[in-house]
Amino acid sequence: MNNQPTKYIWFDGKMVPWEQATVHVTCHALHYGSAVFEGIRAYDTASGPQVFRLKEHIDRLFNSAKIYRFPIPFTKQEVMDACCKVITDNGLPSGYIRPLVFIGPVGLGVRFPAGTKAQVMVCALPWGAYLGEEGLQKGVDVCVSSWHRLHPNTIPTEAKAAGNYLSSILIANECAQNGYTEAIALDTNGYVSEGSGENVFVVKDNVLYTAPYTCGLLPGITRHSIITLAREVLGLEVREQLIPREMVYMADELFFTGTAAEITPIASVDGIEVGPGHRGPITERLQSVFFDVVKGKVEDKWGWLTPVAK
Ligand SMILES: Cc1ncc(COP(=O)(O)O)c(C=O)c1O
Structure with a gap:
């Protein structure tokens, strides 16, 4: 960094x-x-x-x-x-x-x-790949955090407020201490919420799943971009639904999304390999479409890019 x-x-x-x-x-x-x-x-x-x-x-x-x-x-x-x-x-x-x-x-x-x-x-x-260049290709090893995300009506997670990141600091430091690159935190009901600075997607039987806003997460702009690209470019079904912890162990593919993390594949959770234990084909296609869009290599159909110089 x-x-x-x-x-x-x-x-x-x-x-x-x-x-x-x-x-x-x-x-x-x-x-x-x-x-x-x-x-x-x-x-x-x-x-x-x-x-x-x-x-x-x-x-x-x-x-x-x-x-x-x-x-x-x-x-x-x-x-x-x-x-x-x-x-x-x-x-x-x-x-x-x-x-x-x-x-x-x-x-x-x-x-x-x-x-x-x-x-x-x-x-x-200037900033490169948040979870490492190698992570973007091979995937990162993560754990489920012992820290939960915030309970509704305590601190609002739809606001990107400095104080919310005390929770992220606990999650990120604990997982680093235990030898993991990142962690997935559960919400206070025990369902998947998000990483310390990323949203989480599960791929199972060619369908994409991601947790709804009500699971104590920040509704990511990258999350929205990926839902749009998955549906409109790759023709994939995307479901926003509760994700029980065991679903991440049984996933075909798993990845993080975020401005910093971009689209980072997850190779293992708690030492259990996700699918084949490396980046899967849907994650790779989504990365390729995403990077083509953000780097202006394909038409910006959605008006997502703003030139810095007028
Ligand atoms: C806690 C948290 N969740 C999710 C995200 C992903 O949000 P975005 O895609 O808007 O960067 C971020 C990054 O800002 C974050 O800090």
């Missing part, structure tokens, strides 16, 4: 040098997790860098802020323009874009004062 600074960060409406994009230690978000964010990819295409599903990511960002009543003092268009600008101004051919909306240093009360406006920053970094 990349942590190399780029030159500029868009911070509260202005491009500032990387090292000047700082906040005070009394920042509300630092103490109480009052932040919502997005993770977006820009891909290197023949017509320059293009951002994948920018509008949907910014809609989700504004919805996450709406749930928490964080007033954003910028329009969606301004934040979308900032996402493009951090790619162009930093001279990145491709990259991972991170918009963050947070409550700044407004005092130590949990309830932020009336009239508080959220602060907004957008940065971008």
Whole structure:
């Protein structure tokens, strides 16, 4: 994973040098997790860098802020323009874009004062395959986490909020400690929810299954893209339904989807091989269609790509 600074960060409406994009230690978000964010990819295409599903990511960002009543003092268009600008101004051919909306240093009360406006920053970094290049081809070994995802009406999982990632940190660190690349977390009813930063798909008898929104998961934009491509390009049946734990052991194929993970095959769960124990044919076809679309190699029928330069 990349942590190399780029030159500029868009911070509260202005491009500032990387090292000047700082906040005070009394920042509300630092103490109480009052932040919502997005993770977006820009891909290197023949017509320059293009951002994948920018509008949907910014809609989700504004919805996450709406749930928490964080007033954003910028329009969606301004934040979308900032996402493009951090790619162009930093001279990145491709990259991972991170918009963050947070409550700044407004005092130590949990309830932020009336009239508080959220602060907004957008940065971008070069980023390769999240779960490794080899993982994209061979698949990754995962376990079922001992940590469950959030119960409904505790913390809303449809909001991509910083605090939700405490659950992800528990899941990701535990599985790494036990020698796995990632984990699948169950919801509080014991059904499959999602990975620490990815949605999960099961392939069984040529049908794709994925858990519904009500299983304590973030409704991924990649998840939606894969459902669309599976149905419209590959003509596959896709069912959103409860997935019992044993279904992942009996799957023909299993894969993660996410902006960072893209489409990563799962080779084994809890030491049990999935199908033949490597990437299956449907996962491979979906990867190929997905990468052709995001890299602008085929017609963008769905209007999913936004060029960064106007
Ligand atoms: C917890 C969680 N679930 C699912 C996803 C996949 O969402 P998307 O495809 O929109 O990146 C992510 C990544 O953002 C995530 O962090």
